[in-house]
Amino acid sequence: MSAAEIRVAGVPECGCGIANFVEAAPGVQRSEAPTIERGGGSLYAPREKIYPKRAHGTFRSIKWIVMAVTLSIYYLVPWIRWDRGPYMPDQAVLIDFPSRRFFFFFLEIWPQEFYYITGLLVLAALGLFLFTAIAGRVWCGYACPQTVWTDLMIAVERFFQGDRNQRIRLDKNPWSFETLWRKGATHSTWLLIAVATGGAWVFYFADAPTLARQLVTFEAPMIAYMFIGIFTATTYLLGGLAREQVCIYMCPWPRIQGAMVDRESLLISYRDWRGEPRGPHKAGQSWEGRGDCIDCRQCVAVCPTGIDIRNGSQLECIQCALCIDACNEIMDKIGRPRSLISYDTVRHLESSGQDMAPINFLRSRVLIYAGAMAVVGLIMLTALLLRPDLEVSVLHDRNPIYVKLSDGGLRNGYTIKILNKAYEPRDFTIAVQGLPGPMVSVIGHEKQVQPLISVPADGLEAVRAYVALDKATVAALEDPATGFSFVVTSADGASSAEHGALFQGPER
Amino acid sequence: MASHERDSETGVETTGHEWDGIRELNKPLPKWWLYVFYATIVWAIGYWLLMPAWPLVASYTKGFLGYSQRQKVAGQIEAAKAAKAEYRDKIAQSDLATINEDPELLRFALAGGEATFGDNCASCHGRGAQGAFGYPNLRDDSWLWGGTLDDIQRTILHGIRADDPKTRGAGTQMPGFGQTGVLTEPQIGDVSEYVLSLSGRTEDQEAAARGAQTFVATCAPCHGPQGKGDPALGTPDLTDELWLYGGHKATVASSIRVGRAGVMPAWAHRLDSETIKELAIYVHSLGGGQ
Numbered sequence: 165m166s167a168a169e170i171r172v173a174g175v176p177e178c179g180c181g182i183a184n185f186v187e188a189a190p191g192v193q194r195s196e197a198p199t200i201e202r203g204g205g206s207l208y209a210p211r212e213k214i215y216p217k218r219a220h221g222t223f224r225s226i227k228w229i230v231m232a233v234t235l236s237i238y239y240l241v242p243w244i245r246w247d248r249g250p251y252m253p254d255q256a257v258l259i260d261f262p263s264r265r266f267f268f269f270f271l272e273i274w275p276q277e278f279y280y281i282t283g284l285l286v287l288a289a290l291g292l293f294l295f296t297a298i299a300g301r302v303w304c305g306y307a308c309p310q311t312v313w314t315d316l317m318i319a320v321e322r323f324f325q326g327d328r329n330q331r332i333r334l335d336k337n338p339w340s341f342e343t344l345w346r347k348g349a350t351h352s353t354w355l356l357i358a359v360a361t362g363g364a365w366v367f368y369f370a371d372a373p374t375l376a377r378q379l380v381t382f383e384a385p386m387i388a389y390m391f392i393g394i395f396t397a398t399t400y401l402l403g404g405l406a407r408e409q410v411c412i413y414m415c416p417w418p419r420i421q422g423a424m425v426d427r428e429s430l431l432i433s434y435r436d437w438r439g440e441p442r443g444p445h446k447a448g449q450s451w452e453g454r455g456d457c458i459d460c461r462q463c464v465a466v467c468p469t470g471i472d473i474r475n476g477s478q479l480e481c482i483q484c485a486l487c488i489d490a491c492n493e494i495m496d497k498i499g500r501p502r503s504l505i506s507y508d509t510v511r512h513l514e515s516s517g518q519d520m521a522p523i524n525f526l527r528s529r530v531l532i533y534a535g536a537m538a539v540v541g542l543i544m545l546t547a548l549l550l551r552p553d554l555e556v557s558v559l560h561d562r563n564p565i566y567v568k569l570s571d572g573g574l575r576n577g578y579t580i581k582i583l584n585k586a587y588e589p590r591d592f593t594i595a596v597q598g599l600p601g602p603m604v605s606v607i608g609h610e611k612q613v614q615p616l617i618s619v620p621a622d623g624l625e626a627v628r629a630y631v632a633l634d635k636a637t638v639a640a641l642e643d644p645a646t647g648f649s650f651v652v653t654s655a656d657g658a659s660s661a662e663h664g665a666l667f668q669g670p671e672r
Numbered sequence: 673m674a675s676h677e678r679d680s681e682t683g684v685e686t687t688g689h690e691w692d693g694i695r696e697l698n699k700p701l702p703k704w705w706l707y708v709f710y711a712t713i714v715w716a717i718g719y720w721l722l723m724p725a726w727p728l729v730a731s732y733t734k735g736f737l738g739y740s741q742r743q744k745v746a747g748q749i750e751a752a753k754a755a756k757a758e759y760r761d762k763i764a765q766s767d768l769a770t771i772n773e774d775p776e777l778l779r780f781a782l783a784g785g786e787a788t789f790g791d792n793c794a795s796c797h798g799r800g801a802q803g804a805f806g807y808p809n810l811r812d813d814s815w816l817w818g819g820t821l822d823d824i825q826r827t828i829l830h831g832i833r834a835d836d837p838k839t840r841g842a843g844t845q846m847p848g849f850g851q852t853g854v855l856t857e858p859q860i861g862d863v864s865e866y867v868l869s870l871s872g873r874t875e876d877q878e879a880a881a882r883g884a885q886t887f888v889a890t891c892a893p894c895h896g897p898q899g900k901g902d903p904a905l906g907t908p909d910l911t912d913e914l915w916l917y918g919g920h921k922a923t924v925a926s927s928i929r930v931g932r933a934g935v936m937p938a939w940a941h942r943l944d945s946e947t948i949k950e951l952a953i954y955v956h957s958l959g960g961g962q
Contacts, residue, residue: 207687209700413702563800567811567959570912577959607957608778630959
């Protein structure tokens with residue numbers, strides 16, 4: 165079987181494929197778009213090039229808007245400024261690896277607070293599950309970067325090479341100056357978009373205006389150019405060249421989604437009870453006893469993954485809804501009701517449209533996902549609202565645990581870390597609470613009666629402190645290990661934090 | 673591929689393979705995936721040629737790029753040294769008290785001192801500088817040769833009873849009074865009892881009283897009439913609760929009988945002066961610094 169034969173294997177009746185003008189209905193040209201069937205007797209599937217046709221309609225408009233919004237967010241966010249005072253970066257969203265800080269508008273995260281990111285990822289995953297339970301792969305169809313950039317790349321291709329039929333002709337014709345400039349312009353624009361994508365990426369990791377200046381004067385760090393290179397390559401390869409191959413062969417999500425939807429989920433579906441039996445419709449022919457589907461294959465022509473939605477739910481379907489637009493346009497033309505292809509539930513489809521009960525959105529999986537999101541969201545919100553601007557941690561010396569002094573007293577050593585999360589440098593005092601008559605000394609501050617420890621803005625300072633008790637006090641302690649706490653207070657008294665510690669001595 | 677048989681259930685063609693009546697559906701791998709696999713093979717061959725790859729009997733194939741991890745590490749160590757040079761220069765030019773009061777220099781010195789201590793000092797003084805029998809605890813407040821920054825630096829530089837012209841304690845020691853026959857065993861017992869009484873722990877007042885006379889004649893010249901010791905001579909304070917060679921009667925008696933002469937090596941020949949400054953700052957920071 166040759167590739168051409170396989171390609172038309174799924175096409176019923178008129179597989180002739182020669183005529184440029186086969187009518188599916190008066191005035192409606194039947195598309196020769198093949199349904200991509202992978203394999204054909206080989207263990208390796210050659211790639212069938214797909215030439216998605218331009219769709220017009222509600223969902224295409226929604227997709228343009230989503231594309232504009234998501235791409236604007238991606239390209240523009242690093243340029244938003246956010247005043248944090250003289251000691252801090254003024255970029256609203258900044259992943260500052262050298263100083264290990266993540267800034268997001270009014271939020272700031274230190275590396276040990278990475279659980280906020282964990283919470284964000286949990287929220288993102290649950291959100292994906294929730295949307296999928298309600299409306300299938302809406303993420304894939306509208307918002308996934310792979311979809312958005314592929315859509316952009318196809319728009320560029322269409323701009324330079326024309327719509328589906330012109331592109332096919334361009335590929336069939338022998339190479340000419342026209343082929344060269346049209347293809348050249350397409351790939352050059354793709355590369356420009358790819359460079360811009362890589363370029364925007366690095367701005368999230370450094371001060372955008374500074375880095376932009378460095379990039380054009382070739383003074384930027386090597387790593388910036390490397391990442392621009394990597395993202396240029398991936399954008400060009402995945403968005404421009406690989407396209408649907410990424411969704412079909414690389415992405416795990418299509419494999420998981422089957423478990424995420426149920427009979428109440430809204431999935432893009434062909435209403436076979438309305439469309440079948442399909443077939444070309446002649447002028448004046450009655451619609452009685454036949455389906456609304458005139459087999460014009462416009463749904464296949466616009467499909468970016470080259471499938472036929474009429475074959476039912478498929479792994480390759482990214483639920484982009486362009487087939488809905490294509491079909492509705494035809495239905496308007498032939499005067500049949502819209503929504504032959506539509507968002508529909510399995511329950512409604514199986515009843516051949518008889519089961520008109522409203523969709524049950526309050527199903528257990530929807531409620532559980534929404535509930536889990538609410539819980540995680542509340543926990544994160546609470547944690548963020550209660551985030552202190554001063555934290556203290558105390559590490560007791562382990563070797564030795566205590567030191568005996570010449571008067572028979574004991575001394576314990578501690579490393580105290582003061583985390584100043586305020587956006588200006590501050591001084592702090594250290595006090596010991598809960599020990600009788602402690603003698604406290606802080607290394608580097610031996611000469612100060614009340615040691616004042618300077619901590620940089622949004623930084624931390626670790627100090628070594630010793631607490632000693634004389635022999636009589638030690639003897640009066642009830643236990644070899646006595647609990648007490650270090651109290652760290654800012655010089656202005658505005659912030660104070662406490663951390664528990666143990667004063668230890670020999671076993672008695 | 674011989675068979676283009678289709679599975680009757682799914683309508684998908686099979687690979688033609690059959691195991692006990694179970695047929696495998698043909699879900700073909702994309703061609704480009706196969707080409708990526710071939711590309712990795714080509715990459716591997718290129719890698720063999722360019723990078724160190726194959727072990728030989730006594731050597732290995734070096735690769736045309738001449739890459740060496742050892743050289744890379746050497747370069748990184750050089751870079752790290754260069755990065756430290758700024759602070760090392762400041763430490764070289766500053767005196768110990770200045771370093772101790774500058775938070776930045778102090779942090780640098782403590783980090784360097786800790787590493788140097790672990791490499792060189794911990795084998796005798798312990799990883800935590802807590803000392804051992806015969807090796808002083810550097811964290812307590814008792815110093816045989818003084819516990820100021822300068823004293824500590826001097827001890828590290830020139831050692832104690834060490835092979836160094838500026839070493840302290842040269843030719844001095846705690847004599848073995850029993851071995852040389854200066855004191856008899858009963859006298860040693862009495863003096864031991866007296867020494868214990870200095871920190872209020874004797875159980876035999878009479879013996880201690882007898883020992884007192886021997887102490888004044890034999891021990892006081894170095895340890896002082898009150899047994900308080902003298903950092904200039906390196907003699908320990910016998911009135912406190914800290915004992916380098918044990919504070920029980922038997923161990924005190926043993927010290928009197930056989931004598932003691934602890935040696936601290938001089939480090940001036942082995943470590944550069946900046947490192948020794950860092951080390952002095954670190955030891956001083958361990959809690960006992962004066």
